[in-house]
Amino acid sequence: MGAQFRHGPKSEWREQAEHIINGDVSTSANDIPMMIDWLKDMNWPGTDLMADYLRRLGSQTLEGVRGALVSGDDVWAHWVLLELGDAFDRDYWISLSGELGRLASSSDEEGAHIEALYLLAKNAVLPPDSIRAQLATHKKANVLSAEDYAKVEAALESQ
Amino acid sequence: MMDNSSVLLRLRWLAVVLLSLLRATMGSSAALAECRDFDQCGLAAKTPAEIFRKGSSTDSNLTPRPVDTGGLSTTVKPPPGKSQVIYPARLKQLEAIQDGADHASVRPKDMSRMQEWIESRGGDTTHEFTQELREAITREAKH
Numbered sequence: 001m002g003a004q005f006r007h008g009p010k011s012e013w014r015e016q017a018e019h020i021i022n023g024d025v026s027t028s029a030n031d032i033p034m035m036i037d038w039l040k041d042m043n044w045p046g047t048d049l050m051a052d053y054l055r056r057l058g059s060q061t062l063e064g065v066r067g068a069l070v071s072g073d074d075v076w077a078h079w080v081l082l083e084l085g086d087a088f089d090r091d092y093w094i095s096l097s098g099e100l101g102r103l104a105s106s107s108d109e110e111g112a113h114i115e116a117l118y119l120l121a122k123n124a125v126l127p128p129d130s131i132r133a134q135l136a137t138h139k140k141a142n143v144l145s146a147e148d149y150a151k152v153e154a155a156l157e158s159q
Numbered sequence: 160m161m162d163n164s165s166v167l168l169r170l171r172w173l174a175v176v177l178l179s180l181l182r183a184t185m186g187s188s189a190a191l192a193e194c195r196d197f198d199q200c201g202l203a204a205k206t207p208a209e210i211f212r213k214g215s216s217t218d219s220n221l222t223p224r225p226v227d228t229g230g231l232s233t234t235v236k237p238p239p240g241k242s243q244v245i246y247p248a249r250l251k252q253l254e255a256i257q258d259g260a261d262h263a264s265v266r267p268k269d270m271s272r273m274q275e276w277i278e279s280r281g282g283d284t285t286h287e288f289t290q291e292l293r294e295a296i297t298r299e300a301k302h
Contacts, residue, residue, distance in 0.1 A: 010229060011259045041224060042213045043232035045262055075219045082240075109217040121288075 005034040010045050017046030021053040029060055036064040039083060040076045055087035062095055069116075075109035081115035083141040090123040097125045104134055107141055114138065114148050121155035128156055181216055184241045207235045209297075210255050210263045211242040222280040222289045228273060230256070230264025231292070249295035253288055265292060 004021075006013050019025050020035070027035075038050040054061050061084065068080040081103075093100065103116035117138070121131045135152050138144070210233040214220040215290045221243075223231040233245065235257055245265070247255035267273055267288060277285035 006226060012261060014259075041227075041232060043238070045232070045259060046207065075214065075217075079214075094219070110215055110219065140264060 003122045005031075006020075006038060006044070006046075011137050014045040014049070017049040021049055032057065032061055033064040033067055036061065036068055036080065039068070039079045040073065042079050042083070043046050051083040054084060058088065059092055061088075062092065066096055066099055069096065069103060074110040074112045077103060077112040078108075078110040078115055081112060081119060085115060086122075090125070093119050093123045094125055097139055100125065107138065107143055109143055111144050111148055114152060121152050121159070124159055128159060131156055172187050192237045205257050206247050206255055207257050207263050208247070209286050210235055210245045210247060210265070211237050211300065212245060212265075212292075212296075213238045213240060213242045215241070216243050216293055216299070218285050219280070221292050222286060223273075223277045224280060225277055227277060229258070230255050230266030230273070233263045233265055234261050236261050237300055239302055242300050242302070243296045244298050245292065245295050247295065251291060253291055253295075 006016065008016075016039070020027060032054075035050055035054055038044065038047055039054075040052075043049070065080055065084065068076050071077065097120070100116040100120050103113050104120055105113075107113050117131060117134055120126045121128070131152065135149060139149050167276045170237070186260050212221065212231070212233045221231070233255065234242075237244075245255070247265075250265075252267055253265055254268050255263050267276060272288075276286055279289070
């Protein structure tokens with residue numbers, strides 16, 4: 001049986017996610033973008049399971065994640081970076097450095113730009129001075145909380 | 160004055176009524192436990208005292224997407240990370256209905272306006288339902 005994603009009432013979505021991650025339904029690489037689509041709203045049933053599964057898929061998720069980062073959907077980009085960011089290695093994020101750089105230099109109320117800057121800092125994709133300069137600009141705009149900015153500072157310090 | 164048989168008859172009637180009430184209550188509990196599609200199970204519909212919307216309090220996060228035809232998703236237990244704590248008693252045109260073990264949908268009382276709310280997502284102005292939901296937020300939580 002092929003995978004169907006988030007069909008029917010929401011009360012069935014968690015069970016649908018369980019069937020996918022348990023292998024009860026067949027999935028292929030073509031289905032990964034639909035799995036990443038599930039992360040558009042982390043309040044939807046089954047999203048925690050789907051995020052766990054995507055973390056295990058590693059580099060197979062790269063093009064799907066790229067799609068989320070360039071979608072212009074700040075909520076989605078924020079969730080994808082927050083849920084998957086720490087799961088993947090430096091090479092993964094270097095492959096997405098262009099998308100991360102564009103997000104990090106923009107600003108959004110959800111915090112996708114700060115998650116992008118955090119990953120650029122944590123994985124040493126950009127020089128620390130460049131990260132600090134962008135962080136200073138974001139702090140001046142004061143869209144997010146001090147805690148959000150502190151995450152980037154901590155990543156810089158741990159380099 | 161009532162004789163003994165009349166008193167006994169009334170007591171028996173009272174016992175039957177009480178037993179019927181007890182069975183009806185137990186039946187509802189069983190239905191609640193078994194009801195999987197809460198949207199189609201009126202018995203299970205209830206308003207939780209407090210709900211949580213994971214994420215920020217921006218328009219984008221407080222407005223439903225096209226797939227949210229049954230309402231905006233929230234949880235009845237605090238989710239990990241940042242969330243907005245919503246007090247459903249403050250809702251006026253909206254209502255929060257628990258429609259899963261840990262899921263509640265925020266939707267207009269007049270469901271014919273659900274699509275209008277969905278279509279406002281990404282627009283230039285804040286929809287009145289989005290604003291009403293924002294005004295029902297009591298605090299931001301981090302778990």
